Amino acid sequence: MTTMTNTLAEIKGLSTYFHTEEGIVKAVDDVSFSIPAGRTVAVVGESGCGKSVTALSVMRLVAEPGRIEKGEIRFGDQDLLRLREGEMRGLRGNDIAMVFQEPMSSLNPVLTIGEQLIEPLMEHRLLSKKEARAESAGLITRVGIPRAEEMLKAYPHELSGGMLQRIMIAIALSCQPKLLIADEPTTALDVTVQAQILDLLNGIKAESNTAILLITHDLGVVAEMADHVVVMYAGKVIEEAPVIELFQNPRHPYTKGLLRSKPVIGRREERLYSIPGQVPQLIGLGEACAFADRCESCLPVCRERRPVITQGENGHLVACWLYEEGVSRDE
Amino acid sequence: MSANAGTVSEKNPGVRAKSAKPASPWAHAFRRLRKNRLAVTGLVFLILMGLFCTVGPLFSPYVDERVTGANFNRPPSAQNWLGTDNLGRDILTRLMLAGRISLTVGIASMLLSVLIGSVLGAVAGYYRGIVDQVIMRFADVLMTIPSLPLLIIMGAVLSDLKVPSDYRIYIVMLMLSILGWPGLARLVRSQILTLSQREFMQATEVLGLRDRRKIFVHLLPNTLPLLIVVATLSVAGAILSESVLSYLGLGVTPPTPSWGNMMDSANSLIDFQKRPWLWMPPGVAIFATVIAINLLGEGLRDALDPKMKK
Amino acid sequence: MSDAMLEVKDLKKYYPITGGLFGRTVAHVKAVDGISLSIAKGETFGLVGESGSGKSTVGRTILRLTDKTAGEVRFKGKDLYSLSKQDLRQIRPEMQLVFQDPYGSLNPRMRIGDAIGEALLDHGRASRAEVRDKVLETLALCGLSSSHIDRYPHEFSGGQRQRVGIARAIILNPEFLVADEPVSALDVSIQAQIINLFSDLRDRQGLTYLFISHDLSVVEHLCSTIGVMYLGSMVEMAPRDELFAQPLHPYTRALLSAVPIPDPTLKRERIVLRGDIPSPVDPPSGCKFHTRCPVATDACRESAPEFREVGSGHFVACHLV
Numbered sequence: 001m002t003t004m005t006n007t008l009a010e011i012k013g014l015s016t017y018f019h020t021e022e023g024i025v026k027a028v029d030d031v032s033f034s035i036p037a038g039r040t041v042a043v044v045g046e047s048g049c050g051k052s053v054t055a056l057s058v059m060r061l062v063a064e065p066g067r068i069e070k071g072e073i074r075f076g077d078q079d080l081l082r083l084r085e086g087e088m089r090g091l092r093g094n095d096i097a098m099v100f101q102e103p104m105s106s107l108n109p110v111l112t113i114g115e116q117l118i119e120p121l122m123e124h125r126l127l128s129k130k131e132a133r134a135e136s137a138g139l140i141t142r143v144g145i146p147r148a149e150e151m152l153k154a155y156p157h158e159l160s161g162g163m164l165q166r167i168m169i170a171i172a173l174s175c176q177p178k179l180l181i182a183d184e185p186t187t188a189l190d191v192t193v194q195a196q197i198l199d200l201l202n203g204i205k206a207e208s209n210t211a212i213l214l215i216t217h218d219l220g221v222v223a224e225m226a227d228h229v230v231v232m233y234a235g236k237v238i239e240e241a242p243v244i245e246l247f248q249n250p251r252h253p254y255t256k257g258l259l260r261s262k263p264v265i266g267r268r269e270e271r272l273y274s275i276p277g278q279v280p281q282l283i284g285l286g287e288a289c290a291f292a293d294r295c296e297s298c299l300p301v302c303r304e305r306r307p308v309i310t311q312g313e314n315g316h317l318v319a320c321w322l323y324e325e326g327v328s329r330d331e
Numbered sequence: 332m333s334a335n336a337g338t339v340s341e342k343n344p345g346v347r348a349k350s351a352k353p354a355s356p357w358a359h360a361f362r363r364l365r366k367n368r369l370a371v372t373g374l375v376f377l378i379l380m381g382l383f384c385t386v387g388p389l390f391s392p393y394v395d396e397r398v399t400g401a402n403f404n405r406p407p408s409a410q411n412w413l414g415t416d417n418l419g420r421d422i423l424t425r426l427m428l429a430g431r432i433s434l435t436v437g438i439a440s441m442l443l444s445v446l447i448g449s450v451l452g453a454v455a456g457y458y459r460g461i462v463d464q465v466i467m468r469f470a471d472v473l474m475t476i477p478s479l480p481l482l483i484i485m486g487a488v489l490s491d492l493k494v495p496s497d498y499r500i501y502i503v504m505l506m507l508s509i510l511g512w513p514g515l516a517r518l519v520r521s522q523i524l525t526l527s528q529r530e531f532m533q534a535t536e537v538l539g540l541r542d543r544r545k546i547f548v549h550l551l552p553n554t555l556p557l558l559i560v561v562a563t564l565s566v567a568g569a570i571l572s573e574s575v576l577s578y579l580g581l582g583v584t585p586p587t588p589s590w591g592n593m594m595d596s597a598n599s600l601i602d603f604q605k606r607p608w609l610w611m612p613p614g615v616a617i618f619a620t621v622i623a624i625n626l627l628g629e630g631l632r633d634a635l636d637p638k639m640k641k
Numbered sequence: 642m643s644d645a646m647l648e649v650k651d652l653k654k655y656y657p658i659t660g661g662l663f664g665r666t667v668a669h670v671k672a673v674d675g676i677s678l679s680i681a682k683g684e685t686f687g688l689v690g691e692s693g694s695g696k697s698t699v700g701r702t703i704l705r706l707t708d709k710t711a712g713e714v715r716f717k718g719k720d721l722y723s724l725s726k727q728d729l730r731q732i733r734p735e736m737q738l739v740f741q742d743p744y745g746s747l748n749p750r751m752r753i754g755d756a757i758g759e760a761l762l763d764h765g766r767a768s769r770a771e772v773r774d775k776v777l778e779t780l781a782l783c784g785l786s787s788s789h790i791d792r793y794p795h796e797f798s799g800g801q802r803q804r805v806g807i808a809r810a811i812i813l814n815p816e817f818l819v820a821d822e823p824v825s826a827l828d829v830s831i832q833a834q835i836i837n838l839f840s841d842l843r844d845r846q847g848l849t850y851l852f853i854s855h856d857l858s859v860v861e862h863l864c865s866t867i868g869v870m871y872l873g874s875m876v877e878m879a880p881r882d883e884l885f886a887q888p889l890h891p892y893t894r895a896l897l898s899a900v901p902i903p904d905p906t907l908k909r910e911r912i913v914l915r916g917d918i919p920s921p922v923d924p925p926s927g928c929k930f931h932t933r934c935p936v937a938t939d940a941c942r943e944s945a946p947e948f949r950e951v952g953s954g955h956f957v958a959c960h961l962v
Contacts, residue, residue: 047799163917190918191691192691193691195901195914196913199913220900220903222905223902223905223907224905247903247905247906261830262903263833265861265897265902268862273833274834278800279798529745530742531749534740537706537738537810538813539733539763540759544759549748553750
């Protein structure tokens with residue numbers, strides 16, 4: 001990407017720790033990246049890598065015992081981490097909206113879809129009830145659900161998972177956010193329904209220039225959706241690049257391994273490549289690179305010091321000693 | 332390395348396994364319990380109370396049965412630390428002996444109701460169908476009868492039959508456990524039903540294990556944590572019920588002492604107003620013991636099953 | 642087919658829905674609605690479908706973990722549903738199951754050595770001393786180390802627990818293994834390890850698999866024959882290469898095109914299906930897929946298509962093929 005787009009949000013040095021009985025879990029540890037306006041940034045990683053906590057930190061919705069320790073989240077000209085709770089509440093659902101993995105548990109089961117859509121519209125956009133109702137029907141149609149009027153009267157349990165996720169997206173869109181955070185929005189859905197939701201999200205981005213922060217573990221989804229990819233491992237960003245660059249020229253051994261270990265239809269191999277070992281626990285991570293134990297190209301320095309993320313060509317950032325000058329390669 | 336990473340045993344078995352000694356769920360629970368100050372306080376108090384009641388009387392210069400006409404209703408003094416009662420018996424000694432009875436009744440009736448309750452509950456939950464129906468409907472019937480009036484009636488009948496004091500404590504135990512087991516049975520049954528739905532129980536079916544193994548190795552050990560908690564808490568209930576009955580003169584009757592029948596003196600206005608040393612000590616003992624049991628029970632619950640918290 | 646390990650004929654499994662004051666049966670969930678398949682010795686059969694397709698129920702019914710409503714299941718020629726409880730217990734070791742959820746399928750209060758070895762003991766196949774050796778051997782085979790034997794399930798990660806689950810199943814030397822979504826709860830980097838373990842075990846022990854999954858790419862990697870299920874019925878069944886080269890049923894095609902491919906330069910024409918999967922309580926009449934089918938005709942709405950062979954080993958249920 002040579003053209004500079006406006007930066008909508010910038011996360012700088014974000015650290016979110018969980019203070020548990022067993023010790024401090026550095027779920028998000030010094031994470032930085034930015035989200036350009038109208039683009040999709042995908043944060044990809046495995047369970048426990050901190051991708052969801054990063055999303056929740058941007059919304060300032062991290063629950064106890066988690067705490068945002070330090071960092072800065074610039075959104076427009078303000079730092080979200082310095083806003084008062086009241087100001088943040090005004091921003092949530094207005095400028096930044098979020099869609100969660102489990103649509104069923106994000107909706108109130110005793111209220112109709114209509115009630116859950118109309119009220120925020122009246123509150124945030126100061127519409128009259130009638131206007132809000134018409135707007136809601138419009139939103140429901142926009143997310144691809146026919147018979148919007150009927151849908152307003154339905155209760156969440158009457159709808160399927162895919163429908164509910166559409167409704168969640170409709171609610172998220174109701175206040176025309178500048179940034180939509182989607183945390184594993186299709187993980188709970190079937191493939192054919194996932195395809196619908198992904199199309200819907202892409203459509204929204206194209207129509208209303210909403211930036212999307214997409215949290216996912218699925219590299220296929222990343223390839224279809226993202227403009228820019230952030231790869232996280234054990235609470236850290238280990239690689240970041242524009243999507244095509246990342247898939248064609250992955251640099252970090254973890255990213256490479258991840259790309260190679262996923263079976264792809266039509267590209268059958270005798271044996272799948274697999275990254276050995278287990279995803280590390282986040283308590284008591286030492287000074288070493290967190291991936292060192294599983295890494296095929298581990299250098300002596302990898303076990304001593306953690307690499308810093310550095311900028312390479314083509315907008316490609318990577319945190320790996322293999323790409324540092326003057327590092328001893330001897331075992 | 333990569334080519335056979337699937338079967339090669341891993342050199343790094345995960346950071347989880349940093350301690351060399353594998354920690355059983357019981358060891359974990361014990362560690363959690365130790366961290367809970369209230370529960371530990373409760374446990375320590377109960378141990379002290381137990382020692383007080385069992386070993387205490389051995390150090391007492393007074394024999395309970397000794398009735399000293401000249402020495403009755405004395406306030407606390409250097410000889411009788413907690414004073415004497417209307418028959419001149421040392422209150423402290425009597426408190427210890429009464430504690431033996433009250434704690435025994437509490438624990439024994441708990442054991443009996445846990446035994447009946449868990450066996451019947453497990454049978455009902457595992458075999459379902461008609462067995463389940465019969466057992467649980469019977470339990471329902473017992474549970475619909477308000478327990479205090481029933482106990483009072485049964486106590487009155489006992490008094491009418493002139494059952495000797497020595498036997499009465501056994502009958503009180505039996506009465507309490509008859510009322511206690513249906514709740515436990517229900518609990519165990521629902522646990523068994525939930526556990527049967529768990530995949531590891533399906534796995535035992537796939538493996539073709541015998542029923543005996545399914546029940547005793549897989550089902551029951553998994554109901555144990557809950558059972559321990561409920562059993563602990565039910566000791567407190569039993570002690571309270573015994574006290575109420577005995578206070579009303581329908582449970583353990585004199586000359587056998589119990590905390591409940593020692594409280595009986597509070598019935599008389601003069602004793603109540605002028606001689607608090609007669610009824611305060613047993614009252615405090617009941618109060619403190621029940622609170623300690625509850626604290627321990629809550630602590631056990633948090634320790635054994637962190638998911639039940641809140 | 643005489644060398645069939647497993648033969649399933651017109652298997653049906655309906656779950657009653659009770660309602661009203663007296664718990665009368667008011668409707669049925671037709672979880673499995675007439676499935677026939679046959680798995681040859683040494684074959685890996687992949688069963689694909691989305692939620693509500695009944696694929697897991699097929700697995701459980703084949704193993705007689707729940708009762709069937711109708712149909713026949715023959716395992717090595719024996720009618721499973723005519724066996725007595727005792728005979729069924731005896732035959733269990735020969736057909737095993739690997740569960741989806743590596744957390745729920747292990748008893749949390751049992752050391753994994755005991756969990757893996759207990760069936761040997763219970764079936765009287767080995768003495769206590771022999772069991773330990775056998776467990777150690779199986780642990781190694783499944784990529785776990787001998788130091789794991791005395792640990793409890795909570796001390797393991799998801800992938801390791803799945804290895805324990807597999808070890809527990811294969812220690813009995815089964816001939817037939819049903820794997821019910823065994824990798825879908827695992828992280829991508831761990832999935833590959835477990836998939837490789839399955840193929841190693843097949844090569845080493847000559848296992849026959851019924852591999853149930855919603856993930857076409859996993860099934861394509863591992864299976865030689867694939868069946869696609871939709872709402873309790875099989876819509877297409879074919880040898881792997883045939884199915885992926887020439888999918889005939891519109892649902893199979895849509896499913897294939899819906900799988901996201903990790904290649905951002907690839908621009909595909911995607912068939913996006915309308916709507917959601919209908920409820921199996923009240924499935925659409927005629928062809929069950931007609932409500933979402935992009936090419937449905939009147940015939941599809943009226944009559945259910947027959948599941949018939951259109952090429953060698955290629956079966957499909959569609960009026961338009």
